[in-house]
Amino acid sequence: MTISLYDAVIPSQLQIIAAVRALVDKARIHCEETGTAAEDIIGARLIADMQPFSYQVKCCREHSLGAIEALREGVFTPSLAAPPDSWAGLYEKLDEAKAGLEAISVEEMDGFVGKPMEFRFKQTVMPFLAEHFLFSFAQPNFYFHATTAYDLLRERGFQIGKMDFVGMPRMSKP
Amino acid sequence: MTFSLYDATIPVFIQLLESQRQLADRAEAHCKEHGLVADDILNARIIDDMEPYSFQIKAVAMQSMGGVEAVRKGSFSPDPDAYPDSFDAVREKLDSTISALKDVSAEEVNGFLGQPMQFKLKEMVIPFTAEGFLMSFSMPNFHFHTTTAFDILRAQGLDIGKVNYLGQMQIAAG
Numbered sequence: 001m002t003i004s005l006y007d008a009v010i011p012s013q014l015q016i017i018a019a020v021r022a023l024v025d026k027a028r029i030h031c032e033e034t035g036t037a038a039e040d041i042i043g044a045r046l047i048a049d050m051q052p053f054s055y056q057v058k059c060c061r062e063h064s065l066g067a068i069e070a071l072r073e074g075v076f077t078p079s080l081a082a083p084p085d086s087w088a089g090l091y092e093k094l095d096e097a098k099a100g101l102e103a104i105s106v107e108e109m110d111g112f113v114g115k116p117m118e119f120r121f122k123q124t125v126m127p128f129l130a131e132h133f134l135f136s137f138a139q140p141n142f143y144f145h146a147t148t149a150y151d152l153l154r155e156r157g158f159q160i161g162k163m164d165f166v167g168m169p170r171m172s173k174p
Numbered sequence: 175m176t177f178s179l180y181d182a183t184i185p186v187f188i189q190l191l192e193s194q195r196q197l198a199d200r201a202e203a204h205c206k207e208h209g210l211v212a213d214d215i216l217n218a219r220i221i222d223d224m225e226p227y228s229f230q231i232k233a234v235a236m237q238s239m240g241g242v243e244a245v246r247k248g249s250f251s252p253d254p255d256a257y258p259d260s261f262d263a264v265r266e267k268l269d270s271t272i273s274a275l276k277d278v279s280a281e282e283v284n285g286f287l288g289q290p291m292q293f294k295l296k297e298m299v300i301p302f303t304a305e306g307f308l309m310s311f312s313m314p315n316f317h318f319h320t321t322t323a324f325d326i327l328r329a330q331g332l333d334i335g336k337v338n339y340l341g342q343m344q345i346a347a348g
Contacts, residue, residue, distance in 0.1 A: 003287060003305055008182035012309055046220070047329045113177045116346060131177055132344035135186050140340055143317030144324075151325045155220045165318055169310040172290065172301040 006109035009134055011170060013064040014101050016146050019167030020060050021094045026160065027053070027153060028087045038087060046152045053152055054083035054090065059145035061093040065100040067138035068109075071130050074117045076138075179287055180280040183308055185344065187238035188275050190320045193341025194234060195268045197327060197334060201227075202261040204332050212261055218326050228257035230323035231264050234316060235271040241312035242278055245304045249292045250311075 027041045043052045062079055070076030084090050112130040119126040119137065128137065150165045201215045216228040225233075236253050244250030258264045286304035293300040293311065302311065324339050 002176060002284070003179045003182060005177045007305070008177065008179070008309060012313060015310055016314060046325055047331075050328060110177075126343070127346040128344070129346055131181060132346070135182060136189055136343040137340070139186065140190060140317065140320075141336075143314065144321045144336070144339060147318045147321035148325055150318075151220050151322055154224060155329075157221070162315070162318070166311070166314050169300075169314075170302070170306040172303055172306065 004106055004110055005113055005131060005134075006104070006106040009109065009139075010101055010104055013142065014098060015167045015169070016142070016165075017060060017064060017094055017097050017101070019165060020057060020146050020149060021091070021098075022167070023149060023153060023160065023164060024057065024087065024090050024094065026158065026164075030158065039085070041153070041156070042085060042087070042090070044152050044156060046148065046155055050148070052083070053149055054085060056145045056149035056152070057090045058083040058093055060142060060149070061097040063138045063142035063145065065097040067134060067142075068100070068104060071112045071115070071117055071133070074115075076117065076119050076133065078121055178280060178284050179305055179308070180278075180283040183242075183313070184275055184278055184280075184283060186313070187316065188272055189341050189343065190317070190339075191234060191238065191268055191272045191275070193339060194231070194320055194323060195265065195272070196341070197324060197332075197338060198231070198261060198264045198268065200332060200334060200338070201327055201330075204327075204330070208331075215327070215330060216257075216259065216261075216264070218330050220322065220326060220329060224322075226257070227323055227326045228259065228264070230319045230326065231267055232257050233319035234323065235267050237312050237316035237319060239271045239274045239278075241308055241316070242275070242283070245286050245289065245291055245307065248290070249294050250307065251294045 030036065031038050031041055042054045045052050067076065084093060115130045117128055117130055117133055119128060119133070147165065150160065154160060202212070205212055205215055217226045219226045232255060240253060241250065258267050289304040291302050291304055291307055293302060293307070324334070327334060
């Protein structure tokens with residue numbers, strides 16, 4: 001038996017994207033209920049020189065669907081576009097990731113195995129095989145930003161726990 | 175070209191455990207430089223009711239090698255071990271985990287596929303396949319704790335960035 005690249009990547013990305021979307025829901029509802037301005041949460045940071053919540057959410061899309069798009073093109077370049085500054089903008093990023101990930105086929109993912117690609121940013125060029133790019137660059141980044149989004153809400157006193165981060169794991173049918 | 179469950183798990187764990195090992199050294203150096211005692215970092219938290227840095231280190235071991243051991247046994251329960259109480263103990267936890275993971279063979283991990291196992295906590299029993307458990311429970315939790323360890327150090331003012339978090343990626347030979 002073998003595991004496909006699809007099984008090792010796509011279901012977990014969808015799991016965490018759904019969990020982050022639920023965190024955005026909680027953040028939005030919190031603002032509505034407490035009369036907090038949206039930008040107080042969307043712009044919240046763990047420490048002044050770290051990136052805000054909006055950027056963490058943007059990066060969840062960039063390092064999931066964005067990583068697959070990079071494999072299609074053979075090149076990944078970090079996006080310098082400003083992160084969304086509204087709830088609608090955050091939802092749009094996550095929904096775009098979900099729809100894009102759901103549209104990927106097992107065959108397409110399997111076809112990436114062993115393919116060369118490059119990370120390019122300014123003068124930096126790093127060559128990767130597709131699967132190494134996914135597991136040693138994209139996935140750690142993806143989870144890093146999902147976790148940091150959670151940590152900064154938690155730091156602001158949100159009543160959330162680890163299961164809000166993990167979302168729905170893939171249990172066996174009883 | 176093929177891709178395996180081993181590729182999706184063991185090198186991923188080792189990469190981030192090794193970067194945590196270096197971050198631990200930097201944390202200790204930070205204490206010396208700023209006249210802090212080790213406990214100032216070991217007990218540092220994102221917020222009062224979250225677990226401290228020392229727990230995050232314990233958890234990265236539990237969610238990596240601990241996940242592999244759980245699959246071997248057929249069940250996973252959060253371990254009741256004490257948190258490492260010194261930087262030497264942090265290093266020992268990380269080093270012993272890295273070394274145990276390096277001893278795990280690809281044949282063994284690939285043989286886990288399809289094997290049933292259970293998550294057990296008090297009255298709760300959740301059934302998983304080995305790969306469902308490793309990819310949808312261990313992996314998100316592992317990254318959660320590596321990131322939260324980093325976020326705690328970052329919030330304590332360590333001069334560290336994403337490159338330090340990612341550590342040595344699997345870059346293709348040039």
